[in-house]
Amino acid sequence: MLTPDYLDTLPDALVELWQQVEDDILRDIARRIGKMPDRDTLTDTAAWQAWRYEQMQACHQDVLSLLSRYSGKSKAEIRRMLLDAGLATLASDDALYQAMGFAPSAIDTNQALNNLLNAGYRQTLGSWQNLTATTASTVTGELERVLDRAWLQVSSGAFSYDVAIRRAVDGLATHMNGVTYPSGHKDTLEVAVRRAVLTGTNQTCAKLQLARAEEMGCEYVEVSAHAGARPEHAVWQGKIYHRGGAIVYDGVRYEDFETATGYGTGEGLCGWNCRHNFYPFFPGMSVPNYTADRLAELNARDIEYNGQKYTRYEISQMQRALERRVRRFKRQYLAEDAAGVDATAAAAKLRAARRDLNDFVRATGGRNNSVRTSVSGFGRSQASKATARAKAYEKEQERAILIERLRNAGNLPKTAQIHLTPTAIDVDSLGFDDEHINRQREHGVTSAQAKEWIKNAKISITVWNQHYERYIGEEGAVYVNLEQNEIRTAFSSDEFEGALPTLIEEMRKNGLLR
Template sequence: MLTPDYFYGKSDKLVELYQELEDWILQDIAMRLLKNGEISGTADRELWRLQQLGLHNDEIVKKIAKLSGLSQKEVRRILRESVMTSFSDDEEVLSKLGTVTPPLQNNAVIAAMNAEMQKTFGELNNLTRTTMLQSQKDLLNLLNEVDLRVATGFQSYSSAVCEVLDRYAQKGVTIDYPTGATRSLEAAVRCCIVTSMNQTAAQVTNQYIAEGGIEYVLVSAHMGARHDDKHPEDLRSHDHWQGKVYKIVGRDDGIENLLEATGYTIDPDSGQGTVVNPLGLHGYNCRHSHKPWDPSLRNPYVDADGKPKIDIHESQELYQRQQEQRRMERAIRKTKRELLMKKAEIDGVAETDVKEMLQPQYDKLAYKLRTQNQAYEHFCAEHDLQTQAERLKVAGFKKKQASVANGRATAYSNSIKEPMEKAENVGYTKRTEEEFKSTAQQIRREITQYSDRASMWSGTISVHDSLIDGEAIGMKEWSCNIALVATADDGILWHEMLHSCSESYYDANVYFQNQAIEEASVEFLKQTICEKMKIASVEGYADQVSILRAINGKFEYGTDMEFAQELFNIPLPERYQWLEDKVDDSLRTMGVTFSEYNDVMLFLQALKGVIQ
């Protein structure tokens, strides 16, 4: 049996190899887009595109060939160590139940190890092939989008390239699964290795179970086990089936069947273990293990009265805190990737006017990274969690890059007005509900300068870090309450308060029918307000806001503040149509060609309906 803590850090070296591949893909695509902005003429352009796709493919094949050799060596080491560690834990119980042959002297065990190893090699090869194909698609899609943006006349080539690269850096290289799920390359590799370690050790244990005719197993238990609030008694909530003895075939009084309880089964004759339900024992990213057992032995996970030693409520609270920690780590890695891409843009762009816009964007990202790191360290210290330095790493973001980013973060912090109390150095402190409420009341008074409609805010603010899914840090609920993470900045509060002057006048169906234009217009106005008031704020909905900025830059409907305010004050159900009509009038007045007209209207339609 492997302990849950055993898995921590074991996949880091392998993940770092794949991080280097992802970093190379991002940098290579950026270079190919940035260095060729002067290609003109349709025929030349098409030839160049085909050439770039071919060159990118040749280079990535070389990278993957090198990676495969290194990764297979590392996989062998990881899986062999996991087997030996698991056996050392099982050996005492196995010795009590019969004679034992060490793993490397047991042919059945060696065969099981080799089979699992080959399966792991296959899964990693699938990941690398998928990555290669996806990067080809990404490069082609980015080229097409840049050409479309330039063709509309809204942006220069360099400006368009920088915007699409920013978005690509935020997303990173992703893997799409047949189930419809999407994971980052790094997360996919980590999941593959943790699952393979667990299943390989389990298959070896199963060989000994079959050889010894053993009928029972004990499943491990740990604090912070996986829990699903929507399915607390389902096997996908690991906290209610962990730490128990199970019968492999059938059941006894007081002893459940292994398959029925956990979704995992063992063939008592062949020793073959099968993950029937991948959400249960030995499934995706599961850190639970099992070992041979007998009911006469003392279960170490229960007390003298037979009650679990682990308090399920404390375990669930720890799980939620760990999930928040993982979310913060993902956000930090994402910002580091964005900084690397922004630096590539600064180094690769020639136009002075575009370069002048890029440095402040880099500085703001650097400041964001600093506040994220501070929030992460504070969260871990407050909840007695160990910081995971390996999970914050991004290939290419070394000491030099960190030093440059830290310097630019200081420059940015010196140029802005902090609208609230600072922490020891720089960045927002955690605020209480009362502190947020006081700030929101002030915003409600000031918001009348920008909104023709009064705020519908209920006056209630709740601070629950675990309440908000994904990477959202603020939300306006349909009750007109506002929910925030404790470290949300004033810009986030402005965004939610603006919603209270807009979508709050309608029901949920109206919002979802107009989600894109609502979020775009609210965030656009929020950003212009924050720029005017020198308020530091995390920005969102970059794709949608960039469309509004490009529209106003092209047609000059006024300053960004004037245009943002005019658009926001159109009633939500009419807002997109109002904007479309306004752009339509402008295009007809300019006398553009039919093709140009269609390009612009297609560009605008990203603000229609729901956000894709």
């Protein structure tokens, strides 16, 4: 029997290999999109069509070349996986048979088992080769689609050149089809390889197990169970079934193996992406591995997250979604960088996605799977650069939010420019309107005091069509007429009224004042 954990990690090496293929293709396409002609060339339909055709032909050839470099590694990895899995599942079942006094034949002397193993390899490899044979045309179709959309957006004036490029690249980073099934359904390379390899391996091992059961005369099997099973599988996992029809034995009814579990169908046991398996069982001799209470525990809503209870399956699906977000923004960052557009926003989204995933894993008691978030070309150097960009972006966003808070607190118009670092000014050269400040307004402020308040100001605000600069601090406020290079008014904090006290309080709340 292959355990659920074994099956979960079984395709990882091959998936990682083909994730690299997918990511390399994405960056190549992004570079091509980034070289899209400017708007003047785009309006020349003949020139645009010629460039577009050239890019599609080159992309098709590059993908074929890339696939050929990985085909040998894929064949070897598929053979290794099937052989390891086949030997492991037979060894597990044979240990149970031997404990019951049976003597299973060695696999190297059993031609029927070897034939099944080789047939499983050929079928799994053939399925994968049939899918990857569609990759070049599928990817070229994706390039054609995004180029045509970008051309329409730019030539019509709906979007600027840079925005159209970024939208095209981001769309592919989110989802780029890499294979086309005979039904016409399209999927990414990553999804297709995981499904093909996991399904092919599990089905091959199941056939080996059933052949061994026939050899040993075993009519009953117990199906494995695991937390996080999809609901339609949870109803039959962990139970004992009879091969060859439902039966009552020793007063106990055993349902038919294939009918109950859907074995042999894509939706059932050992079907698409299924991590369940089975093993021999002898009523009256074997001890069931799963009690009703244990199965209830596996299917229970016993994981708390954000004040609600979830099953392990629901939690696993939530984690998969968060993992896909991390990969998406890694790919988006690399693709935007390859296309020559600013990837700062993508870096910030990636940082937030990683934070969300880590928080979720800690809160739910799960574990991070680096394979599911890895992206070829995104190593330590790229991670460091992306993090630096994200931090700078977040700092700028925090700065923008603070400025808006100050604007609202000070009842300032949208045209007012708020500077968290006060605008530099030659204080010594400033004139001082003593007539207005002290005789008319009676503020009782000296020129030296006002200039000192400017030096100690925590923010400054440009107003009145950039004619005035207001310097605000804990000691007082000073308004400078920039055109006349003169302090027009100044007053101490004791005279703050209107919106100024609220502005000062907001500054204090945000650490701008002690």
